[in-house]
Amino acid sequence: MEKTFHSIIEISKAINSVLDIDQLLETIMDAAIQSVGVERGILFLKLPDGTLQPRAARNVEKETVVNAEEISRSIIAEVASSGHYFLSSNIQDDPNIMQRPSVREFKILSVLCVPLVNKDSTIGTIYLDSRKATKVFTERDVEFLQTFANLAAIAISNAHVFEAAKNEARYWKGEASQRHGLENIIHCSEAIGMLCQRTRSVAHTMLSVLITGESGTGKELFARAIHYHSPRHDGRFMPINCSALPEYILESELFGAKKGAYTGSIADTKGLFEEANGGTIFLDEIADMQPTLQAKLLRVLQEGEIRRVGDTHYRYTDVRVISATNKNILEEIRDGRFREDLYYRLCGMELYIPPLRERRDDVVPLAHYFVQRFCDENNLTRKSFTPAALTALQGYSFPGNVRELQNIVRKAVLLSNTQDRIEEIELPKILPLRDDPEDFSEATKQHIVKVLEKVEWNQTRAAELLGLNRTTLQAKMKKLNISRM
Ligand SMILES: Nc1ncnc2c1ncn2[C@@H]1O[C@H](COP(=O)(O)OP(=O)(O)O)[C@@H](O)[C@H]1O
Ligand SMILES: [Mg+2]
Known part of the structure; x- marks a missing residue:
C-alpha cells in the first residue's frame, strides 16, 4: 500500500509538470505501463464528435487497437450510469471477449480498461493488456489504475486549457501587433498626428478615456x-456596444449573472468586467445606456467592485475603462439623459476625432x-487609382x-476586377463639396434624402448604406430637418 501511495505521488508530480499535451500523454502512458507492470497499452481521447482517437500506444498491433477501441466505447457508454472500468482477468473464461480476433491471434490473456473522467465527463480511456500468465490483472491493479487515471484526466484537462489559452494569447498578440497599434492608424493630417501623440501619452496612465466623434x-x-500601447496590453480588450442590447441583457453582459437569475440561465456567468480583469473594457455608444444602468455602472467605477446579477457578494476587478459616443454628450447631460457624475468618471481625458471631411489630407x-x-x-495583384479617381474621392464629403471610404474602395476594387488601375469610383451621387458649411449640410441633406428614398425610408437600411448607425442617422435627420414628405 505504502509503495502504491508513493508511486501515485511520483506520478502526479511527473504529469503535472508537463503542459505540452502530446508529451503529457506519452508520460501518462509510460507511467501507467510501468506502475502496473505490463508491456502493452493504448491511451484514447474522445474527440468533440464522440469518436475515440488513439493518442499514445506501446507495443500494440492494429487489430488490438480496433478491439481496444470497441471495449473503450462500451465502457464509456456505461460510465455515465456506473462509473465502470473493464476487467477481464482471465479471458479464456469470457466468451464475449474470446470472440475478438486480436484476443485469439495475439494470445491476450487479461485486459484492463479504465475511463478518464474529469468533472463528470469522460474524456477518454486507458487500455492495458497482458499476454503472460505471470501477469494477471487484479482488483488492486484496477484500484491503482483508476486513481492514476483520475489524476491523469485532471492533468490532461489542464493541458488542454493551457494550450487553448496559449493559442489565444498567440492569436491576439499577432492580431495586436498587426492591426491594433498606432502604426496602423493611417494619416497625413496634423489633427490625427496630434491625436496619436496624445494617445501614446494617455495610454501609459490609468486615466479613463472618452472618445468622441462621428460614426x-x-x-x-x-x-x-x-x-495595446498601455502596460495592460497582455490583458484582454473587451468591447461592448451599449446601444445594441436590451438593458437587462447588457447588465448581465457587463457584470455577470448568477445561475437562475433569469429564466434559462443555467450556470453562473462572468461579466465583461471580470473577463477584462487586468485589461481594458471598451464601452461603445455609452450615451445610449439607460439611466438605471448608468447608476449601477457609476457604483462599479466608484467602488471598484462588481456584483453579478442575482448574486449577494461582491467581487473586485482591476479594469481600465475606455468609452465612446458619437453623440454630443454635454447635450445629453443638459437634457437629463446622461448622468453628469458618470461623465466625470468616464472622462479622465477626452479624445475627439474630427470627421474625415475636416481632414481631407x-x-x-x-x-x-x-x-x-x-x-x-x-x-x-495590387492596384492603384487613376488621378481622376483620386480627385473624385477628394471631392466627396464622406458622411459615413x-x-x-473603406466601403467605397472595397466596391471599386471588386468592380475593377482584372484591371490594375482603378478608374471608376462609384460615389453616392452628391453635389461637389464647397467650403461653405451651409452648402455642405445642404449636400449632405440631399445625399441622405436620396439614400432614404432609394430604400423607401427604411432607416435601418439607409443607415447601413451610409455606414452610420441608426441613432446617428436619426440625429442627422433631425438636425438637417429631414422627414418624409
Ligand atoms: N486612420 C485610420 N487608419 C486606418 N483605418 C481606419 C482609420 N480610421 C478608421 N479606420 C477604419 O475604419 C473603420 C471604422 O472605424 P471604427 O473605429 O469602427 O469607427 P467608429 O468606432 O468611430 O465608428 C474600421 O474598419 C477602422 O479600422
Ligand atoms: Mg464604432
Whole structure:
C-alpha cells in the first residue's frame, strides 16, 4: 500500500509538470505501463464528435487497437450510469471477449480498461493488456489504475486549457501587433498626428478615456491602440456596444449573472468586467445606456467592485475603462439623459476625432491603404487609382467617414476586377463639396434624402448604406430637418 501511495505521488508530480499535451500523454502512458507492470497499452481521447482517437500506444498491433477501441466505447457508454472500468482477468473464461480476433491471434490473456473522467465527463480511456500468465490483472491493479487515471484526466484537462489559452494569447498578440497599434492608424493630417501623440501619452496612465466623434471616424481603432500601447496590453480588450442590447441583457453582459437569475440561465456567468480583469473594457455608444444602468455602472467605477446579477457578494476587478459616443454628450447631460457624475468618471481625458471631411489630407493615404489591404486579402495583384479617381474621392464629403471610404474602395476594387488601375469610383451621387458649411449640410441633406428614398425610408437600411448607425442617422435627420414628405 505504502509503495502504491508513493508511486501515485511520483506520478502526479511527473504529469503535472508537463503542459505540452502530446508529451503529457506519452508520460501518462509510460507511467501507467510501468506502475502496473505490463508491456502493452493504448491511451484514447474522445474527440468533440464522440469518436475515440488513439493518442499514445506501446507495443500494440492494429487489430488490438480496433478491439481496444470497441471495449473503450462500451465502457464509456456505461460510465455515465456506473462509473465502470473493464476487467477481464482471465479471458479464456469470457466468451464475449474470446470472440475478438486480436484476443485469439495475439494470445491476450487479461485486459484492463479504465475511463478518464474529469468533472463528470469522460474524456477518454486507458487500455492495458497482458499476454503472460505471470501477469494477471487484479482488483488492486484496477484500484491503482483508476486513481492514476483520475489524476491523469485532471492533468490532461489542464493541458488542454493551457494550450487553448496559449493559442489565444498567440492569436491576439499577432492580431495586436498587426492591426491594433498606432502604426496602423493611417494619416497625413496634423489633427490625427496630434491625436496619436496624445494617445501614446494617455495610454501609459490609468486615466479613463472618452472618445468622441462621428460614426466611422475610428473611435474603436483608437480605443484598441490605447490598450495595446498601455502596460495592460497582455490583458484582454473587451468591447461592448451599449446601444445594441436590451438593458437587462447588457447588465448581465457587463457584470455577470448568477445561475437562475433569469429564466434559462443555467450556470453562473462572468461579466465583461471580470473577463477584462487586468485589461481594458471598451464601452461603445455609452450615451445610449439607460439611466438605471448608468447608476449601477457609476457604483462599479466608484467602488471598484462588481456584483453579478442575482448574486449577494461582491467581487473586485482591476479594469481600465475606455468609452465612446458619437453623440454630443454635454447635450445629453443638459437634457437629463446622461448622468453628469458618470461623465466625470468616464472622462479622465477626452479624445475627439474630427470627421474625415475636416481632414481631407487623410483621404488619399487611407484610400491607398485600403486598396492594398483588400487586394492582399483577396489575393489580387495590387492596384492603384487613376488621378481622376483620386480627385473624385477628394471631392466627396464622406458622411459615413472612414468606414464609408473603406466601403467605397472595397466596391471599386471588386468592380475593377482584372484591371490594375482603378478608374471608376462609384460615389453616392452628391453635389461637389464647397467650403461653405451651409452648402455642405445642404449636400449632405440631399445625399441622405436620396439614400432614404432609394430604400423607401427604411432607416435601418439607409443607415447601413451610409455606414452610420441608426441613432446617428436619426440625429442627422433631425438636425438637417429631414422627414418624409
Ligand atoms: N486612420 C485610420 N487608419 C486606418 N483605418 C481606419 C482609420 N480610421 C478608421 N479606420 C477604419 O475604419 C473603420 C471604422 O472605424 P471604427 O473605429 O469602427 O469607427 P467608429 O468606432 O468611430 O465608428 C474600421 O474598419 C477602422 O479600422
Ligand atoms: Mg464604432
